[in-house]
Amino acid sequence: VQKHKAGPGSSALSQLRSVTLIWTARYPSLFNMFEPTFKEAIELSEANKGTGQGFEFNLSLWLTDQKMRAQVLTSQEYSMGRPNLKSLLEPASASGMRSLVFHCGPTGLEEASRAAALELGLDFHTETFAL
Structure with missing residues (x-):
């Protein structure tokens, strides 16, 4: 979460307009662990709404x-099951950004994510972390 406003042209983050986090997990402890971060990002987003600044x-x-x-x-809303990635990503494709x-x-999720992104003309990047 960006806590401090970046100066003009100081970083790519200052050009960021929107972040949508689609998180699928088997164990809710991951959601619970990030509850403070979710709240902070949502509060920052709400505070910036209509100002033309932030994301x-x-x-x-x-x-x-x-x-x-x-x-x-978590106090955040969540859905059960697996998301329809294509329908969740369509607004990004339609945004023109x-x-x-x-x-x-x-x-399996990587393959589904890649297929949906490429079908919609979105850039795709994947990371793998060995534990």
């Missing part, structure tokens, strides 16, 4: 394991 932040959380529902502690789909996760 818009949208959050789309997806919990894939129904049995884990009772462990969700350059958009990047950044993926980190299992191979």
